[in-house]
Amino acid sequence: MRRLQRVTRVPVAQRRSKRRSWEAKWSQEGYAPYWQAQTVPDEVKDAVDSGWFQPGAALLDIGCGSGENAAWLAEQGFEVLGVDFSKPAIDRAKSEHVEAPGSLEFKVMDICREAPPPARFNALLDRGCFHGIPRGFRSSYMRNIVSCCVPGTRMLLFAENRTTTLGQRVRDIEKAFLPMFEISRTAKTHLAEVPGVAIWIVRR
Numbered sequence: 253m254r255r256l257q258r259v260t261r262v263p264v265a266q267r268r269s270k271r272r273s274w275e276a277k278w279s280q281e282g283y284a285p286y287w288q289a290q291t292v293p294d295e296v297k298d299a300v301d302s303g304w305f306q307p308g309a310a311l312l313d314i315g316c317g318s319g320e321n322a323a324w325l326a327e328q329g330f331e332v333l334g335v336d337f338s339k340p341a342i343d344r345a346k347s348e349h350v351e352a353p354g355s356l357e358f359k360v361m362d363i364c365r366e367a368p369p370p371a372r373f374n375a376l377l378d379r380g381c382f383h384g385i386p387r388g389f390r391s392s393y394m395r396n397i398v399s400c401c402v403p404g405t406r407m408l409l410f411a412e413n414r415t416t417t418l419g420q421r422v423r424d425i426e427k428a429f430l431p432m433f434e435i436s437r438t439a440k441t442h443l444a445e446v447p448g449v450a451i452w453i454v455r456r
């Protein structure tokens with residue numbers, strides 16, 4: 253019993269401290285993180301232009317931060333929900349994109365604790381959220397994103413890759429996503445200045 257309590261308490265404390273750390277960052281006035289893109293990433297633009305994201309799809313931006321990608325995608329005709337567990341990030345997203353055209357909503361949500369509306373999204377974007385999820389919570393992340401997808405939902409995922417090879421990073425992501433998803437393509441990229449990987453994923 254004592255052992256079980258220890259095992260469950262540690263990840264909960266870890267998750268809380270992660271959230272608090274992100275909230276502290278997003279609360280800083282003028283917070284301009286090193287990974288923030290100055291423009292919408294080419295892979296996101298290409299996912300729209302090529303039809304990888306089905307035109308007009310309901311799209312979930314997981315860990316949307318201050319919402320630049322979500323706002324741009326709404327402007328392109330997608331029906332976008334941006335979620336982030338940091339309230340200051342969502343407050344900033346709402347105030348910075350209050351006038352943004354299109355269908356755009358932002359919500360405070362911890363993707364490891366709460367499931368988005370079921371079978372709702374045909375498109376998912378995760379730029380820089382999944383790779384920071386503590387390993388003990390990856391199964392919760394997966395469960396919640398699986399429940400909000402439909403068969404064929406397409407996802408574009410970006411992860412930093414500073415310390416491992418591309419192959420190792422991709423295998424790490426495959427471990428979490430297979431077999432519920434299929435990895436369609438992978439490519440080296442950068443998250444601003446930081447080396448990373450972009451992965452195109454399909455819900456089976």
Ligand SMILES: C[S@@+](CC[C@H](N)C(=O)[O-])C[C@H]1O[C@@H](n2cnc3c(N)ncnc32)[C@H](O)[C@@H]1O
Nearest residue numbers: 274315316317336337338362363364379380381
């Ligand atoms: C590296 S930032 C990327 C922000 C945004 N996607 C972008 O590209 O500008 C990662 C974001 O994920 C959020 N995040 C981390 N864990 C989360 C979780 N469990 N649920 C929701 N958001 C989370 C953080 O608050 C942070 O805003």
